[in-house]
Amino acid sequence: MRYLPLTEADRQSMLEAIRAETVDVLFRDVPEAARLAGPIGGLPNHMGELEVERLLGAMAAKNLPAGAVPSFLGAGAYRHHVPATVDHLVQRGEFLTAYTPYQPEVSQGTLQVLFEFQTQVALLTGMDVANASMYDGATSCAEAVMMANRITRRKKAILSGGLHPHYRDVTTTDARFIGFEAVAMPPAPTGGEDLLALVDDKTACVVVQNPDVFGHVRDHSDLAAACQAKGALLVVVVTEALSLGLLTPPGDMGADIVAAEGQSFGNALNFGGPYVGLFAVKDKYVRQMPGRLCGETVDADGRRGFVLTLSTREQHIRREKATSNICTNSGLCALAFSIHVSLLGEAGITRLAQLNHAKAVQMADRLAAVPGVELLNDGFFNEFTVKLPKPAAAVVEDLAKRRILGGVPVSRLYPGEMEDLLLVAVTETNTEADMDAFAAALTEILGAEVPA
Template sequence: MRYLPLTSDDRTAMLAAIGAGSIDDLFADVPEAARLSGPIPGLPLHASEMAVERHMAALARQNMAAGDGPFFLGCGAYRHHVPASVDHLIQRGEFLTAYTPYQPEIAQGTLQMMFEFQSQVARLLGCDVANASMYDGSTACWEAIAMARRVTRRGKAILSSGLHPHYVSVAKTMARFTGDVLETAAPALGPDPDFAALLDAIDDDTSCVVVQYPDILGRVGDLSELAAAAHAKKALLVAVVTEPVALGLLKAPGEMGADIVVGEGQSLGVGLQFGGPYAGLFACSEKLVRQMPGRLCGETVDAEGRRGFVLTLSTREQHIRREKATSNICTSSVLCALAMSIHMTLLGEKGLRDLAAINHAAAVDAAARLAKVPGIELVTDRFFNEFTIRLPQEARPVVRALAGRGILAGVSLGRLYPDEPGLANGLVVAVTETTPAADVDALAEALQEVLA
């Protein structure tokens, strides 16, 4: 039995109230090529529950999980070991089913967790204050650009060529509705970040400079000069961190002058999960806190003087009129933030530094091993756990050939930048504590065979 709560007259009246001629008008922003004119091709109109289960199981068996063989994928999502206690704790009922803590008197556990998470993220990113997470790293990046517009009252953001192209794509999508001008370019396949070009591009119309640290090719650079140049023009420096484990070794962006630091928290506590959900990180200097999007938890005392936690400065659309909200993204991925917080707590400061050191050492060894393969050139000479190599031929077919051998060799730059032939031979390789030396040897040997 179909359930249609609205009559044709109801729908006509609703469309008239919003000034739309038809339901199709509501999808005007969806490209014509992406719209369906009928049922999904190849999908049956109906099937039994058992048939659907068998079909979905067969599809799932075609996946190759990160632990099924040698794994070198990165570019914003990384495989790390997550202690079993993380999953055990986040599945406690009071956390797993928690919702927005509008009533602090019955949500002290959730609020305290969010407060602790904020404290950890602020320290990790080197900033004064952090919010209680956002949807993911890419949307947090856009929110930083929007925040810079509010702070500076300017509408031009300069995006580093080393910023993840998916983050750039999200920012361009959102900028269509705000009018922000985004200046960006594809990266050059070389050892140095594009800081010189960014310095030349900053002018009196710039709201912010957005730079990834380490960048999409794994390169690491000092952000101090960029911060000083941006501040000289009364612009902001936004740093994007897609691999927070790196900050166990690298200097935090906030300590180098970044005004806003955003990122992806997936590396700590959250598995790859074939693409999500993840947790967005957002931190800034104290003077900008009233323009910060999302939730912010604060510590206070109750009427009897006991320590307690509350939501404060939560100027998103659920708490304030939409036109006055600092953000219209309501999802904050608190369960993933909890997983990250638990993992960081289990590691502690020393544990995080040790984990980062293991990652870096493994990546250095892997880079040296792959550089010995005839025809392979190491592009990145300063990196954390991810680096770029140049193959003597296009990387995409090589990656596919190795996948057929059960080796996920890395991310080809041709996949990320299909319109940039100069990047087609680039391959980004990520190595973490989960990558044994035997897997690196297997990759090197397979590359040598395929490239011969």
């Protein structure tokens, strides 16, 4: 076994040092009935690298990689180009195989990365401070709601109909088991919902997404003011972090908490995970924040250094009184995020965001020109919704047969509803040829169905 350094001779001499005859003796506290006599049945024995590569390679080969074909999928996970530098640095063993930085003297690398990550997230969201990351955007959203409950001492959250349904479901699942009210508004694919009217003196927070799940972008400044007037908090969810490079950030709109998905920077699609949740707040709420925080301090020689801080909020100190049960962050994904953002820098991030928006505008115009297709968005960033003259799921299947991943049918997210709607995301990875191919294939597929 290539991963096990002990030799038979080592094992024998170690057993002698322990004064045990066999290793089995060391398992004597396990009830006898539960001790297996030998390797477990129903599983193969060990394999070399080559055999494992063959088996897993065969499984991988059954999937259609998004990068192999024109791909327009979004809805909370976006295919961006990740510079080669990112994965090279992420795979450095000192980052990859380190644990949580509990011993700061030998963890300054991870800690400085987290401090820089927190700063980048605060800058991007326009907020005062950010934590060292969460599991993903959806769990960030649920934690934001629970944090709002703690701050306001109220127990009702109003969830916009533009909130990604997975984010909604994670939040309502928590609501059911943790014990608060989450009022989910119906989806509003053509935009427009009156959240202001729902805010009352029992409301802990209103959760909106920008751009929302249908791609609409909105200014939530009025909603922020209305929430403030009622003593409620405004939580802004962002599922496409690149939009923060172009749009007025949630902090400038008056958001109290921003819960976002950071996958777009540095992280591959990975069939949905692992991703990296971003969590940023106003300064005054820092001590109610969930998750890890890294802070600046000095060492015994007076030099600047970094440590995990405010851990009195956390489970390993506070146990049942902790602000959250969270024990990990999404360290490596946060590192990948941070390296990609560092590479882009101010000039790069602005340009990349503009590029995404411009290409999305071009694609929207191409699709809107297809007979029978209607664009539902006035304002959008890099994703929009179109109405088709036939069920979107069938169209998407047909497109896949033509080797085009042509967006996400809205009914995939809302079973049985809005079956004629299709979500289309466009990024810098989409070429003119991709866009032409998509529009042409869609025209062909819809051709027979369009009424004269």
